[in-house]
Amino acid sequence: MAAPVKIAWKNVTKRFGSKTVLDGLSLDAHEGKSLVIIGGSGTGKSVTIKTALGLIAPDKGVVEIDGRAVRPEDPSDPGLDQIGMLFQSGALFDSLTIWENIAFKLLKAGRMKRPEARARAIEALEQVDLEPDVANRATRELSGGMLKRASLARAIVTKPAILFFDEPTTGLDPVTADVINRLILRQVKSLGATAVTITHDMASxxxxxxxxxxxxxxxxxWRGGLDGIEDCADPAVCAFVHGRSADE
Ligand SMILES: Nc1ncnc2c1ncn2[C@@H]1O[C@H](COP(=O)(O)OP(=O)(O)OP(=O)(O)O)[C@@H](O)[C@H]1O
Ligand SMILES: [Mg+2]
Incomplete structure (x- = not known):
């Protein structure tokens, strides 16, 4: 039996000025499954995820999480609490230490005292193979790959039911990329999270x-399983996956 729908984009349209970025997009993400979104640059992949986070409001259509509409006008919407997000840009606060960045949600909600939140942040650092001494460092002291890992630690620290990863392996060496892929898998398999990952990395x-x-x-x-990708079920998908333009 198919897993229940966790996130549903229903006929979502989004324009910026005269440009229609999403044009009646419909998509389901199933509970406890890992959905990967691919597509050319500028096709609206990041915007799609941002509509589910309530960061961008659709002009038409709706995004539902657990059957309830995401309400961008309401930042206290409890739906957001169950989402961890790794932004394409990383987007850490440079005025905070690494652990404060990772524990931001835990501290902000006032749900946790600082020592406890710091311990949770260090646990999350370990999960992404960063040493505990990274905790007190400033963001500027970390390499790009370390920042990506720290951003990932921030996404998973609350053990969210939904994880969004926007280009989690872009710009990383193959070993670090592999660590990140394994982490995504672990989150999905052991915690039963629903993951939506945007990637250009076909190995990932x-x-x-x-x-x-x-x-x-x-x-x-097009939408389907990996077998459909290998069978070249759709010429555009096939071209994308094999790095050719469609009319070659
Ligand atoms: N806040 C915004 N204001 C105006 N235009 C925007 C905004 N966000 C995205 N766009 C535009 O929407 C289009 C899709 O952007 P998006 O970031 O979703 O692309 P993408 O598929 O994630 O591309 P990439 O693979 O390069 O990350 C682009 O033309 C972009 O310039
Ligand atoms: Mg993008």
Missing amino acids: MRMIADEVAMIEHGKIR
């Missing part, structure tokens, strides 16, 4: 995807 896609969806012209062009 093959490793983590239960399902793949390709965005083109603001809609889902």
